[in-house]
Amino acid sequence: MNLETSQIFSVRSAYHYMKAHSQDTSKVASQSIWHKDIPLKIVFFAWRLFQDSFPTKDNLFRRHIIDADSRTCVSGCGSLETSPHLLLHCNTFGSVWHFIYRWLGISSATPYSVTDHFSLFILAAGGAKARQSIMQVLWFATVWEIWKETAWSLMLRNAPFYRS
Secondary structure, eight states: OOSOTTSOOOHHHHHHHHHHHHHHHHHHHHHHSOOTTSOHHHHHHHHHHHTTOSOOHHHHHHTTSSOGGGOBOTTSSOSBOOHHIIIIIOTTTTTHHHHHHHHHTOOOOOOSSHHHHHHHHHHTTOSOHHHHHHHHHHHHHHHHHHHHHHHHHHHHHHSTTTOO
16 A cells, blocks of 8 residues: 555655554454453453553552652653553563564564554464464463563562662
8 A cells, every 4th residue: 555646755644544544453452352262350451451541650640549759660760650661662571572573573663552562463463363363362471471570570679678
């Protein structure tokens, strides 16, 4: 598909292309979240993640549970802890995706949105349902393990023996 009739790239044409196809990825995500081989607690975890109702520090701040000074990432990187940052873009926790992409032979930029990442990760498998199913399981397992690791890291940072 050509974005411009002149065959010259423009930011405007790329924006219109992405806007037209953004609903496609969110539709894939909502249809693909239910998987027979994924435990229900992990499916519910992903559903909350896609709704941006997950207890990241930024969401806890918006609900007035923590103060503004406590919103930085549990990894200590200094960035605001949001779902996309923590699971996709954090140099500590999100970097696992670079290893997975390399392992699978996927060349892709990481989207900002967790939902878009999920959809594009599944679509990277191609059209075969079995391959997409494997990609779903891999994606769910990865975000679940990253989340568990962030929780463990938070627990260690708050432990009395960890503080200096």
